[in-house]
Amino acid sequence: QVQLVESGGGSVQAGGSLRLSCAASGYSPSAGCMGWFRQAPGKEREGVAALYIGSGGISYDDSVVGRFTISRDKMKNTLYLQMNNLKPEDAATYYCAATYSLTYCLRETRYNYWGQGTQVTVSS
Numbered sequence: 042q043v044q045l046v047e048s049g050g051g052s053v054q055a056g057g058s059l060r061l062s063c064a065a066s067g068y069s070p071s072a073g074c075m076g077w078f079r080q081a082p083g084k085e086r087e088g089v090a091a092l093y094i095g096s097g098g099i100s101y102d103d104s105v106v107g108r109f110t111i112s113r114d115k116m117k118n119t120l121y122l123q124m125n126n127l128k129p130e131d132a133a134t135y136y137c138a139a140t141y142s143l144t145y146c147l148r149e150t151r152y153n154y155w156g157q158g159t160q161v162t163v164s165s
Contacts, residue, residue, distance in 0.1 A: 081130075087149075
């Protein structure tokens with residue numbers, strides 16, 4: 042049974058930083074994707090960053106390029122999202138997700154497993 046548990050959300054001022062963590066259990070593939078998604082109130086969930094397990098490839102949404110960094114500690118089976126220079130428009134509930142799919146990993150429809158979400162608030 043796959044379980045994903047996020048942590049690290051909180052409240053920061055614009056320009057600040059947060060690091061989200063996602064501890065995975067029951068999921069340790071040689072190939073697949075893990076990603077971060079976010080959903081703001083009244084908006085659809087959107088892909089923020091994805092990591093292609095195996096190849097090490099990474100994809101980012103244009104809105105976070107240069108500010109967010111996705112990484113994974115294979116030994117700890119934990120996914121991270123380092124968020125720097127946060128903006129008020131980054132405020133949302135952030136979700137960790139995992140899939141055995143190998144393509145289009147910024148699309149939420151590719152994912153089978155989801156965490157419960159962690160809240161990020163950014164004040165201006």
